[in-house]
Amino acid sequence: MTESIKIFNVNFGDCFTLEAKEGGPAMLVDFGSTRRLDDNVIAAVNRTLYRAPERYLMLTHFHADHYSGISRLCRNLFFNELYLPDFFSRGIIRLNFALLEFLSERSAVYNFAYNMLNSVPVLAPHLDPNGIISFVKRHDVITNSIDRYRILWPDNTQYRNNFYNAGYSDEEADELFGELISYYGTRDLYEMITARADSFSRPILQLINGSERAGAKTLNGGDALVRATNDMRSILLSATAEKTKPIKHLNSSLRRKISAFQNKMCLCFDNASENTVDLDKKVLFLSDITRENFNIITAGADNMKLCSAYSAIKVPHHGTKDYFVNNLPQSCFMMISNGNAGSGSGWMISALYGLHYSTRGFICTNYENTCDYYLADRQCCASQICCGIASPYYQLEL
Numbered sequence: 430m431t432e433s434i435k436i437f438n439v440n441f442g443d444c445f446t447l448e449a450k451e452g453g454p455a456m457l458v459d460f461g462s463t464r465r466l467d468d469n470v471i472a473a474v475n476r477t478l479y480r481a482p483e484r485y486l487m488l489t490h491f492h493a494d495h496y497s498g499i500s501r502l503c504r505n506l507f508f509n510e511l512y513l514p515d516f517f518s519r520g521i522i523r524l525n526f527a528l529l530e531f532l533s534e535r536s537a538v539y540n541f542a543y544n545m546l547n548s549v550p551v552l553a554p555h556l557d558p559n560g561i562i563s564f565v566k567r568h569d570v571i572t573n574s575i576d577r578y579r580i581l582w583p584d585n586t587q588y589r590n591n592f593y594n595a596g597y598s599d600e601e602a603d604e605l606f607g608e609l610i611s612y613y614g615t616r617d618l619y620e621m622i623t624a625r626a627d628s629f630s631r632p633i634l635q636l637i638n639g640s641e642r643a644g645a646k647t648l649n650g651g652d653a654l655v656r657a658t659n660d661m662r663s664i665l666l667s668a669t670a671e672k673t674k675p676i677k678h679l680n681s682s683l684r685r686k687i688s689a690f691q692n693k694m695c696l697c698f699d700n701a702s703e704n705t706v707d708l709d710k711k712v713l714f715l716s717d718i719t720r721e722n723f724n725i726i727t728a729g730a731d732n733m734k735l736c737s738a739y740s741a742i743k744v745p746h747h748g749t750k751d752y753f754v755n756n757l758p759q760s761c762f763m764m765i766s767n768g769n770a771g772s773g774s775g776w777m778i779s780a781l782y783g784l785h786y787s788t789r790g791f792i793c794t795n796y797e798n799t800c801d802y803y804l805a806d807r808q809c810c811a812s813q814i815c816c817g818i819a820s821p822y823y824q825l826e827l
């Protein structure tokens with residue numbers, strides 16, 4: 430059972446641990462910030478995981494504000510299981526190699542692609558010899574020594590107008606790959622990128638083949654994985670070797686399409702079971718899900734129906750206005766992790782949360798005073814709204 434949550438104060442970014450009990454098994458959900466991570470946060474994350482008898486790691490997606498701290502995991506920390514959104518298909522891998530080929534390292538779309546492709550090589554050395562990497566999607570359930578978590582998103586069956594087919598991923602990725610190739614007018618690179626992506630993914634796809642668990646594609650730790658990840662690392666290195674880029678800037682409509690596609694990967698979950706009504710120790714984590722995709726989750730009438738009430742909800746995308754949703758289930762607490770995302774991003778914590786959900790408790794990191802509600806002087810803990818937590822973390826007992 431999920432007994433407590435630590436909300437790490439990481440400026441603009443997400444980093445949480447879910448624990449069964451103090452010193453019990455722990456799961457790290459994201460480890461990132463758009464800015465330099467404080468050393469005391471890094472130490473506290475590692476300390477929490479290190480003393481846990483079993484440990485798990487979930488990366489919801491590959492934006493820096495969720496991913497950047499991964500390289501700061503302490504060396505001798507090994508995980509029983511890693512959970513990644515289900516991206517490991519031939520088409521997605523190829524599209525993302527194309528992004529590395531054509532785009533500048535300064536582009537967010539490039540960095541998402543790089544972090545995604547690099548996630549298995551970077552994390553495999555942190556896997557226990559008997560550990561597992563699971564690529565999860567909607568309808569999968571992960572059961573570990575903390576709790577049983579339902580994966581609510583990504584939904585690989587969502588393709589365009591709710592047309593269900595074998596998987597949005599490859600079809601849509603292939604289409605975007607074709608558009609990129611014709612935009613850059615480099616037909617000759619088509620074969621090269623395809624071959625590179627295939628040699629990167631083939632060994633892993635072979636290891637995945639036949640090792641599915643509860644619907645999720647899985648990779649087992651061990652020698653074969655170590656060999657495969659060494660190969661992946663060198664292919665990735667050659668793909669990112671210095672070259673003169675970009676040939677030309679990506680046009681904005683294609684960039685938007687690609688970034689929307691990458692955002693679909695964002696992993697959301699709860700620990701409810703079908704027909705749970707009790708909010709006791711129930712948590713809902715919504716990563717950076719878009720309003721459109723959140724509404725698909727809420728509309729779900731299948732066994733992934735949301736509870737009517739939770740103990741705590743991690744609101745979408747750091748509480749920013751563009752991602753605000755007014756139809757979240759009931760909850761005692763709302764968790765918002767936000768800070769200064771950089772010049773002129775306009776990504777403040779929207780006062781809409783405090784106004785619309787006025788009866789709830791808020792745990793809002795408010796790093797560098799980025800909470801509009803706080804700035805409007807309507808604070809604070811009098812109305813159970815707590816804007817600003819001490820570094821390195823706030824611990825919420827459920």
Ligand SMILES: [Zn+2]
Pocket residue numbers: 490492717
């Ligand atoms: Zn994101």
Ligand SMILES: [Zn+2]
Pocket residue numbers: 442443492494495717746747
């Ligand atoms: Zn984010």
Ligand SMILES: [Zn+2]
Pocket residue numbers: 778791793795800801802803815816817
């Ligand atoms: Zn606040």
